[in-house]
Structures are given as structure tokens and as C-alpha cells.
Amino acid sequence: MTMLDIGVVGAGIRGRMFAGALRQLPDVRVVAVADPSPAGADLAAELGATAYPSHRELLAAHDLAGLVVATPDFAHRDATVDAAKAGVGLLVEKPLATDVEEAREIEAAIAAAGVPAMVAFENRWNPRFVVVRQQVESGALGDVLFQCAHLNDTRYVPQEMLSWAGRTTPAWFLMPHTVDLALWLSGRTPATVYATGLRRELAGAGIDTYDGVHALVTFDDGSTLALQSHWVLPESYPSVFDFRYELVGAKAAVRVEGADEGVQLAGPSLRWLHHATVERGGRVVGVAAEIARDFADLLNGRPVDVPTVAEGVRVTTVVAAIHESARTGQVVRLG
Amino acid sequence: MTMLDIGVVGAGIRGRMFAGALRQLPDVRVVAVADPSPAGADLAAELGATAYPSHRELLAAHDLAGLVVATPDFAHRDATVDAAKAGVGLLVEKPLATDVEEAREIEAAIAAAGVPAMVAFENRWNPRFVVVRQQVESGALGDVLFQCAHLNDTRYVPQEMLSWAGRTTPAWFLMPHTVDLALWLSGRTPATVYATGLRRELAGAGIDTYDGVHALVTFDDGSTLALQSHWVLPESYPSVFDFRYELVGAKAAVRVEGADEGVQLAGPSLRWLHHATVERGGRVVGVAAEIARDFADLLNGRPVDVPTVAEGVRVTTVVAAIHESARTGQVVRLG
Amino acid sequence: MTMLDIGVVGAGIRGRMFAGALRQLPDVRVVAVADPSPAGADLAAELGATAYPSHRELLAAHDLAGLVVATPDFAHRDATVDAAKAGVGLLVEKPLATDVEEAREIEAAIAAAGVPAMVAFENRWNPRFVVVRQQVESGALGDVLFQCAHLNDTRYVPQEMLSWAGRTTPAWFLMPHTVDLALWLSGRTPATVYATGLRRELAGAGIDTYDGVHALVTFDDGSTLALQSHWVLPESYPSVFDFRYELVGAKAAVRVEGADEGVQLAGPSLRWLHHATVERGGRVVGVAAEIARDFADLLNGRPVDVPTVAEGVRVTTVVAAIHESARTGQVVRLG
């Protein structure tokens, strides 16, 4: 059992989560954290790792097996490309990039370096979708006819959780999840995209972004996908996110409730307690633990079923087209 | 209390429902039924009314206060226009028409005759939406930002319930409900329409229509509406229809479950028992009874809050644009 | 059409509701209200009726067709017995009484006077239970094996809504609803009762009553019923009440969600919007309107299907046994 030294760039919610899940693997050491904010030093201290102001110092100082890139959505390129050039394997938080050119640049750098890499589209590990995928693969659903995926956040996310909400959009923040799911589950190639967006409430509150975006995607076989992502759900909603996915197949239909995980707490307010990732007996269990394990297996050269960089590029392409359509009011043709 | 003599054209599910609800009003007599099929004679016999092969004979034989037009979706014009010319008040099943020209012709005939008329967009009487409307009117929701309305049927509807499914579409059959709701609840004017449709399963089964249609509507103020209506839900779904409506406002969000009415029966299969209209102690109670009462009040000149013919024209205009967009792949601008 | 003059005793939530629903009937006049509090005069003024300090003055001043008794749970006897003696028909709010002797006294007075009377077990008119009853009557459920009925309130009810919570219990306030439902739907005769009650939170807050009561009832045929009613649900629960009913039959099982009526509002807090009784176009529609109509029909001698006084006595007997068992810790045998 050789030990894998891993670094983390970005000490926010996601960087912290991946670090915690990785460190508990018997063959992983999380040795370094890069983040210019005090959160970086804090996380490094917790992990017994070394803190760096940026990924460059971190890469220079360590001979890593892998790097987790968990910087803000629009800031994945530099760390990813630099790590690839340094021969370091990659776990990149979704979306791969918020720009098609950047996504391709990342893809090219990884291909040129030949490093193992994966994108953290976490719903691939969500047991809800694992069983749906098994139904698709079994043929029980028949051809996919219609898909619908809603993933919204309460205003807490743009207004309190993210310091950089005005530099992205609810579509960039949320639709990579749902677009990846729809492509993965249906296996279809997108043909056209049409979208509408509304800017009013958040812009009025000083956050220059869409309140939300609706999109319709057609696939090469005529099947369609409806998407909705907005950031203006009231904070009284029992979860910080609202997530529903539906698929109508020729033989069966599936409906997934992704936010109401079955545990309701009526305390000071009504809340749904999430448990896709939980801590039990001091250990992280569930989605985050499974992603961490697969990343370690990927770095060790074992066969894993994980979202590829090419899939990351594809998702960025679709979400970029959604933004183009929302901006121009025109139907955008892909490919 | 003067008695209102009322006739019914179309002895299908809806004609029968309205006739039953009208006849129990103390001041209404359902005196005549027109339908070329044996169902017409059967319903007339049950009601103690006279049967006619078509609305023309019926109108010629009776001096009616009102006529219920419950023919197939695409066959509302003739009976409606003829009744208006004869000075008869009208309750027209939704949609007013499946063609904008026909809808305008109906509107003109009713205006010229000056007869009272209403369109049976039944969700206006559905208590679920009555309370949502009260929230809108109270200002509790704030400006409407996003709406989403899904109304789908199981395959039972096109394949078994309707003999004329191949002459209409799930969009004409279902979206008048949801488009009317969205316009009524938001009070906004539609600006653009984009839609996609899939023809595969039903066409393959010999019913030449869409399996389903997705649409995105933008309003004059930038707010948007996503619609979905299909006819390919598996018959194992616990209700013949699937109906969900959501509205995200600046101050609050509303979500309505329109199909699961709270009573689940696990018998030979799992079913939701509907109860928006029920029979209790031999009387029809609920939505159908309320529509009937409002129609009688309308005919008696009392003030009522019912869907107008102008609203019927507006809904037909939007649904026609949805079909145009689905056919051409282009965004359709309204007004 | 003869006019029915009706009086109301008790100007609280229920008295006001029945008065409003009765007055809109074409053949009813609500002419008098008795309540010692200012609410009595207020309600009388709204109704254009005369206010009285107690039911005695009211009965002395009017020749009524009917009287609504909507005093607190434990204060139904005097008005009911006096009205019966005066030959006045009765709509008594549930429970008929909170004491078996009083219930029998009421029953005897009504029988002696031969006046028409009904108890307002409102779930008999709730469309959810109307359709369950139809399933029972159709034989679709088979023999009833198990029933379970939970009806709870948030702390708002004992702590804010009711001034007299300390003079009753959650079992007297809530279980008449569920006991009546279970007896009506199953048609069985109760044989034994066992119950447990907890006094802690409300007593600690100065309201001398149970926090809640659990009960198990066996019927003559061995089938069983589990009941739960408490008053300590947190106020963050989206409804002031929590109501679920289940029935497992030999052929089918039914589950009724009685509190979540399908409309969720995420505003300042999350709320379910109730709509069993709604106001539409200025008219009360739904359960309250149907009860009012049946009371008028009862007074007019028309056949109605309403809860009888004997059923009211039976329910009081079971709920009294629940209290006896909770107090003694013993199984109580009925009949």
C-alpha cells in the first residue's frame, strides 16, 4: 500500500469536504492546502497540512499524486492546467470551467500530460441516481423521451453563502449538476438549446446576476430536457436547495426527489435534514467518502467509473449555450 | 325563482358531469342533449331530457336559457356560434377553440349577440388555486418571477379514453388548463413562446399526435413560465393525470400538488382517490357543482367571477403559438 | 320556501364559521347570537342579528327553527337541553359532551322533545373521507383490520387559540374527530380501551392538562384502532394541526393525509394553505357550506346523512374511557 500525497486548492465548503473525506482513507495523506484567505491556514492546521497562498507555491513544494481543485466556479483553469503540466492527477470541482475555451484548454493540458483526472459531478455517486442509472442500463425504462430537472437554491446561497455570486450565475452554479445528470442518464447528444433568464431581484440587491434561468434542450433523437435553476427561493424553504429530476421513458417513468431526504425537523423552523453525506462514529460516510475513494483508486490506476474531463467539457458547452440563448433570445445549435 | 332551461351538446365525460351538476340546482332544468352517438340518448334518458342528433335540432326545438358545449376540443365553434346567434347563454368547455381564427369567430358571435358566456377553465374553481389566487391578491407573493406548470396524462387518455386523440395534441388537451392558470394567477401578458415536441410513441401506436410538448413563455415584464404536457405517463401512475404548479414570487413561493389529493388507496394497484368533485348523499359537491351554480347565476344576470371568452381567446392564442414553435423550431413573438 | 330562523350560541371560531355558512343559504336567517363576551355583539352586528348574553335570553326572545351550539367543549349541555325543551332543532359542535352523563342527558332531552338534531363531526363532510367511506361501502377494502388516526395540534392551540385549554384535554378536543371517523368508517363496536397520557410541558407552562394521549381501542371483532392526540407540536409545523388516518382492510389499505392539502407556501415561514372550506366570490364553499345546507335540510324534514346524537353519545363514551384508562393505567371494558 503506497501512500498518496494529495493537495487541495480552495479551502471553502467543497475543499474542506473533499479534504476531510480523503484524509480518512488508509492510503492517503492530505499534505497541503492553497488558499489566499485565512480559511486556508485554518484548514491546513486542522489537517496537519502545510498552507500556501496559491496553487503555484503548493505545486512547487510537493511531489503530489493528486490535487483537488475546489476554487470558485470560474477559477479552475490555472490550478488544473498547472497541476497537469506537473504530472499531478486531478479532481476538479464542477463545472470543469465556465467558459468553453477554458474547458478545452484544461482538457488539452490533461491529455498532453496524460494524468488521471475526474470531475466531481457528485450526483453520479448519489444513491438515488445510482439506482436510476441501473434502471436505464437494465432497459426497464425504454427509450428516454422527456427529462426535467429543477435545481434551485434559496436566496441564502447568492446572498450569504457565496462571496462571488455576482461573478457567476445560478445557471453556472447549478445546471452543471443537472445537465451532467441528464446526459449521463440518457446517453444522448444535445442538438439545440433555448433559454430565458430574468434579472431583477438579485440585481436589485446588488448582486449582478440572473435571478434564474429556464432552458429547453433537444437531443439528436428528438427527445427533450427542461431545466430550471434559480437563486430566489425563500429562506423558509426547508432545504437550502430544491432538486427534482424526472425522466419519462417509453416503458417507465422515474421521479427523484433530491432535496427532501425523508427526515423532517420541526424546530425553530421547518428543516429537512440531509444525509447523503454524514459523519458517523467520527467518519465521513456516503457521497463524499465514495468520491474520495474513487479519486484514490483513480490515482492508483484501478478501474473506476467516474465523470471524465470530456464529459466536463460537454457540460460546459451546454451551459455556455444556455447563457448564449438567454442573452440573445435565439435558439442555439450545438455541434 | 324562474326556471332556466339548459341544453347540453356532447354527451361525453364532461357533458355528463355538467348536466349532473346543473340538474340538481333548484332553478335549472336540463331539457335537451345533442350527441350523434348512443351516449346522447342514454344521457338524455337519465336526465329525463330529449335527445337530438346535433345542436341544430336541439336549438330549433327549445327556447333555452343556456347551452353547455362539451364537444371534442376542436369542435366547439359551430354549436357556440349558432347558440349565440339564437340568443342562448354559453358554458364552453376548454379550450374555447383549437384555432385562433375560430376562437375570434366565437368571440365575435358572442359579442354581437350580447349573450352571457363563460369558458370552463375548471381550475379557477379548484380550491387549491382559489387560495393561491388569494395569496397573489393579498400581495403576499410579491411580483411573480417564475412559474412552472406540468400537466400530463397517462397513456390511458390518448389510447383508451379519447376516441379523437389523433385529431388533437396533448398540448391542446392539457395546456389550456395550465396556460389559463398562469395568466390568471400572474396577470401578465405573454411576449414570446418557444416549444419543442416529440412524436414517437403514440405515432408508433397509430395515434398521429405528439407524445408531449415542452414550452417556455416569456411575459412582458421578463418573468417566465415553463410548461410541460405529455400523454405518455405509464398507467401505473396512481392518477390518470399528473399536475403540479409552482410560482416563485419576490416575497414567497407557492407549490401546488394537483394530482395527489391526499387519499391513497393500495388495492389491486396503487391509486390516488380524487375528491375535487364528489357525490355525497346523492348530490354532486365541489368543483363541478360550483361551476354549475356560477353558470346559472351568470344566466340570471348575477355578478360572477368566471373565465371570460376574451380569456378563452387569449389562451387559444398562446397554445397555438406553442404549436407553431414546436413545428418550426423558432421563437414565436406574440402581440 | 319557508324561512328558517336560526340562532347561534358561542361566537368563537366555530360559531362564526357556522353562522357565515348558514346565512348565505336562501332559506335561512341567522337572527340571534348568544355569547357573554364582546365577540357576541360583534358577530351579531356583522350578521344583522340580535345579541344576547346567554342562550336563555336568546331562546326566550325568538321562535327559532334551529340553534347552533358552539360553546366550549365542556359547556354544551345547558343550551342543548334548553333548546330541545323549547322545541328547537340542534346543530351541536363536537364533542356532544365531555361527560357521559351529560351526553345521555342531552340525548334524552332531544328524544323527549322529538326535535331534529345533529353533531358537527365535520370530517363526515370532508371530501377525503367521503371517498374513503364510498370505498368501504363498495366492499373494495374488505373487512377492516387495523385503523390508526393521529390528530395533533401545535402549541398555538392550547397556548394561544383556546382560553379554556386548561379546562379540557387534547383528547377531548381532538379525539372526538378521530374516534367518530373510525367508528363511522369501520362500523364496529368498541370493546376495550387502553390509554397513556403525559403531563409535563403544558402543565409546566401553567396549563393544567395532558401534553398528549396515546390510546389503543379493540373492537368486538378483534380489529384495533390506534389513536394519538397531542398539543405539543412545534409552531414551525406548516399547519396548526397534523392529521393522518390509515385503514388496513383485508383487500385494500387507505391512507389519508388530512393536514397537507397540497398547497405549500414558502413565505415568512413554510405553511400549508388549507382549502377544505374557502371563500370564493364572497361565498363560503366546501365543508362548512355543506354542513350548513344539511342542517337546513334537516330542519326542513328532508332526508340527510348526518352524525346523530346517538353517535355523539358513543364517541363521548369512548373518549371518556380513554381518559379513565390514562388516569388509572388499567384497560377499560366498554358495554
Place this chain on the structure above:
Amino acid sequence: MTMLDIGVVGAGIRGRMFAGALRQLPDVRVVAVADPSPAGADLAAELGATAYPSHRELLAAHDLAGLVVATPDFAHRDATVDAAKAGVGLLVEKPLATDVEEAREIEAAIAAAGVPAMVAFENRWNPRFVVVRQQVESGALGDVLFQCAHLNDTRYVPQEMLSWAGRTTPAWFLMPHTVDLALWLSGRTPATVYATGLRRELAGAGIDTYDGVHALVTFDDGSTLALQSHWVLPESYPSVFDFRYELVGAKAAVRVEGADEGVQLAGPSLRWLHHATVERGGRVVGVAAEIARDFADLLNGRPVDVPTVAEGVRVTTVVAAIHESARTGQVVRLG
């Protein structure tokens, strides 16, 4: 890393599940299976293990670190006691025993031998209850006032899944889950038990057991627990089991939906797809995997938080009292 050799007694659903989850641990070998039926040889062949007709031959042939006891509910004693005497660590399927004397005998044998042992009350690992437990421990719920736990099965379980349904009861099969949960989550000591049971449908179908049992448990502090377990849910129910748990605390209330895991499949019939334990990329993930890991850790002497044998005895004591009360109609006092 020393390898742990583990045997499995009982090659039914549960034995198979534990074997599969254990074998994928890097430090575990499943070397032997004991089951007199052909299923034993089949499972052994799949695992590359040796099959034995009974646990005696198995224990004689191997020097095991641990044994999984997954025989029918009433047949846990012999293998457990014999393994303990042989110094083998134990994972015993719930319930520990269906007889209090047997449970104590098992407890004594394990104590005498000093072997590590745990009982597979699997809900302790269910993420839904892990987060509820965290709420209890955090103090967010306040004192526990009321608990309610329903765990039922469709008729498939007694009539098709279990060959030995007539030798146990739905209470022995199901209530160990819910009783353990209630004791674990509340930390209270049971004081009295009252229960009712109905024998009709299954007995009529030749399976000599209760259709179902209702029970009320009081705790030493006056708080109460209502339990329901039956085996007569119609097979059209979307899951083979129906599981709901509720806890009302002084500060907050929790409601857990244990059967509807959020994925609905409308195929030939309506089904909920379970995913507490899933296979992903050829690996078992979730509850079963976590139990297996904890068992290996227990055998390795690492600290684990697992259900103890003493807790197993306690649960058997309560469920035995439930049976006694259902048989005698009397309240049973514990301790």
C-alpha cells in the same frame, strides 16, 4: 494488516447481504457458509468458500475471527452460543433471540467467553437515523415526549419471502427494529407495555400468526411510544415495507420516512427504489457496507459504536412483553 477469516450461518437474504459486504473489505476473507439448504452451497460457491450443513461442522473446521449468525429469527441461540464458546466474535442478526431466556443465555455465553459481539440493528447505520441521533445528542430536540414507530410489511413477506412466517410473528420480525430505535434515540427505560394483536387473515391463509400488533410502551419518565407492525399491507404498496418514525420533543419534532427513499418508478407497477444499500461499480455501498466495516473493526479491537448484546437482550425483553400483553390483554410491567 492481518486477514480476518469469517463464516456465515444462514444463506438467506441477510446472510448473503452480509457476506457480500464483508468479502469486499481488504482485510476480510469469507471462508465458510453453513446452511442445510441448497442456498448454502450456492452462496459458498459464489464466495469461493466452503459449505457446511450446520454451524457445528463449520466451527469445527475453521479457526474463525468472526461468525455472522443470519438464521431465522427464532434460531439464533445455538450458533451464537457455540461460536462464543469457540472464541469466535459475533455479528448476530436482529432480534438477538425471540425468547428472553435464550437472549440471556446468549448474553451469558458471550460474556463468559469474552468475545466481541454486536447485533445487526441496521437502522443504527441508516443515515436517516444517524442524523436524528445527532439532533438528540445536540440537545436540539429537548426531552423526548412521544415517539411513534410504524413498521409494516406487505403480504409478500409472510406469504412468499419467509418460509418460516408461521413460526414467528410480525412483532418479532419487525418490532426489534423499532423498539431498538426508540430506546436508542430516547435513552429511556421501558416501564409498562400494553399490546393488542389480531389473528385473522394470515391464519385463514394457513400461516398461524398475527396479522399485526399494536403496542403502547410507557417509559420511566412518563414519556410514551406507540408501535405498529403488521404483515397485511397489500402488495400494490410501492415498497415491500412501510416504515415511519416520529419523535416529539420538548423543543422540536422529527419525522422520518423510512420506506419512500425519494425515487419513484412507474413501470409495470409503481415502486419506490430503495438505495440505503446499493451496488456501485461492483461494490456494495451504504448501510450493509458500513455494518461490515464496523464488524471487522470490532474484531480488530478498534473502537466502534455498535448495538451491544445487552441492548439486544433489552429489545427482546420488550418485544416478549408485547407478546405477553397481546396474549393476556393485560398491561405488563417491566423491570
